[in-house]
Amino acid sequence: MLAIQLTQYGEPEQSLKVVDLPEPQAPATGQALVQVEYAPLDHHDLLLARGVYPVRPELPSVIGNEGAGTVLAVGPDVTQVRPGDTVLLPFGTFSWSEQVLTEAAKLTAVDRSIGLEQAAMLSVNPTTAGLLVESRDLPAGSWVVQNAANSGVGRSVIAFARERGLRTINIVRRENLVTELQDLGADLVFVDHPDVATRVRAAVGGEPVLLGLDGVSGKATSLLLDVLTEGALLVLYGYMSGEPFAPDRNVLRAKNITTTEFWMYEDKYLPRHPALGAESARLVAEGRLTLPPAPVYRAADFPEALARLQQDGKVLLDFNPRRG
Incomplete structure (x- = not known):
C-alpha cells in the first residue's frame, strides 16, 4: 500500500x-x-x-x-x-x-x-480552539481577544466561544476580512493597528478582557497585552511571525497578567x-x-x-x- x-x-x-x-x-x-x-x-x-x-x-x-x-x-x-x-x-x-x-x-x-x-x-485546529477557549473558566458574556483570527484555529475559536456564550474580539491584518468574520459570528473585528487597544476599550466600555489567545508571537503579543485587563491570562499557541515569545515583563507585572504556552498533545489535554x-x-x-x-x-x-x-x-x- x-x-x-x-x-x-x-x-x-x-x-x-x-x-x-x-x-x-x-x-x-x-x-x-x-x-x-x-x-x-x-x-x-x-x-x-x-x-x-x-x-x-x-x-x-x-x-x-x-x-x-x-x-x-x-x-x-x-x-x-x-x-x-x-x-x-x-x-x-x-x-x-x-x-x-x-x-x-x-x-x-x-x-x-x-x-x-x-x-x-x-x-487539530478545531480541537485546539476548543481547548484554548477552555483555558480559563469564564462566565457567559465574557470577552476573549485573539490575533490570527482568520486562521483555521481563529475561526474555530469564534465558533467555540459562541457555543459557550463568550464574546470575541478578533484582530486581523486585512480590511476585507472584517465582514467575513462577522458573518461567521465574530462579535468585534479590528484591523491590526497601533490604536487597536483604544478602539477595543471604546467598544467594550469598562468590561474586562480576561483571556487572550496569541497565535502570532513577536511584536503582535504587545497588542494583545494592551487589550487585556487586570488579572488576565495570555495563552501562546503559535509562532506565525517566526519571532520569539517575549512579552513585556513590565506590562505583565503592572496588569498582573499570567502567560502560558500551549501544546494540544500534553497529557492533561x-x-x-x-x-x-x-x-x-x-x-x-x-x-x-x-x-x-x-x-x-x-x-x-x-x-x-x-x-x-x-x-x-x-x-x-x-x-x-x-x-x-
Missing part, C-alpha cells in the same frame, strides 16, 4: 518519501482497521520532519498528525465503532498511509453528512480530544463552524502537494486508491 515516510530528520523535500508498505494485519482485540480517506499536510508536519516538533518517532516512520477515514474491520469485542463508520484518527496514529491499524477506543465516529474532506481537518472532535463535527453539521477549504492532491503526488503547501497554507492528501 502507498504511504509517506519520514526517512531522516531534515529538510522535508529530501526526507519525506512516497513508499510502498505491506498492508496491516487483521485487527486484534480492541483494534480497528481504517481506510484513510484524507489527511492534511500542514506546517506542523514540516516541523516534525525537521526534528523541531515535540513528537519524534523512531525512523523510518509514517507521519501525519490528523486525518479521517472509513472503518474497514474491527477486532473482537470492539463496540465503539463499526465497519463503514467515518472516524477521526487519534493522536499517535500517523495518518499518511492508505490503511492504518489503531486503537478503536480512541476513534471518534462522526456524522458522514459533514463530508470526508471537512472531517479530515477536525482533529488528551482526554478532551474525542469530545471536542465530536463537538467540532456537530458544529460543522449544524452550519455553525465552517473550515476553510484546502486543495486536494493524490498522495502519490506528494512532491507537488508539498510545493503547494510552502506557497499557500494547508493542503489535503487523498489516500483512497478507489478515487484514483
Whole structure:
C-alpha cells in the first residue's frame, strides 16, 4: 500500500518519501482497521520532519498528525465503532498511509453528512480552539481577544466561544476580512493597528478582557497585552511571525497578567480530544463552524502537494486508491 515516510530528520523535500508498505494485519482485540480517506499536510508536519516538533518517532516512520477515514474491520469485542463508520484518527496514529491499524477506543465516529474532506481537518485546529477557549473558566458574556483570527484555529475559536456564550474580539491584518468574520459570528473585528487597544476599550466600555489567545508571537503579543485587563491570562499557541515569545515583563507585572504556552498533545489535554472532535463535527453539521477549504492532491503526488503547501497554507492528501 502507498504511504509517506519520514526517512531522516531534515529538510522535508529530501526526507519525506512516497513508499510502498505491506498492508496491516487483521485487527486484534480492541483494534480497528481504517481506510484513510484524507489527511492534511500542514506546517506542523514540516516541523516534525525537521526534528523541531515535540513528537519524534523512531525512523523510518509514517507521519501525519490528523486525518479521517472509513472503518474497514474491527477486532473482537470492539463496540465503539463499526465497519463503514467515518472516524477521526487519534493522536499517535500517523495518518499518511492508505490503511492504518489503531486503537478503536480512541476513534471518534462522526456524522458522514459533514463530508470526508471537512472531517479530515477536525482533529487539530478545531480541537485546539476548543481547548484554548477552555483555558480559563469564564462566565457567559465574557470577552476573549485573539490575533490570527482568520486562521483555521481563529475561526474555530469564534465558533467555540459562541457555543459557550463568550464574546470575541478578533484582530486581523486585512480590511476585507472584517465582514467575513462577522458573518461567521465574530462579535468585534479590528484591523491590526497601533490604536487597536483604544478602539477595543471604546467598544467594550469598562468590561474586562480576561483571556487572550496569541497565535502570532513577536511584536503582535504587545497588542494583545494592551487589550487585556487586570488579572488576565495570555495563552501562546503559535509562532506565525517566526519571532520569539517575549512579552513585556513590565506590562505583565503592572496588569498582573499570567502567560502560558500551549501544546494540544500534553497529557492533561488528551482526554478532551474525542469530545471536542465530536463537538467540532456537530458544529460543522449544524452550519455553525465552517473550515476553510484546502486543495486536494493524490498522495502519490506528494512532491507537488508539498510545493503547494510552502506557497499557500494547508493542503489535503487523498489516500483512497478507489478515487484514483
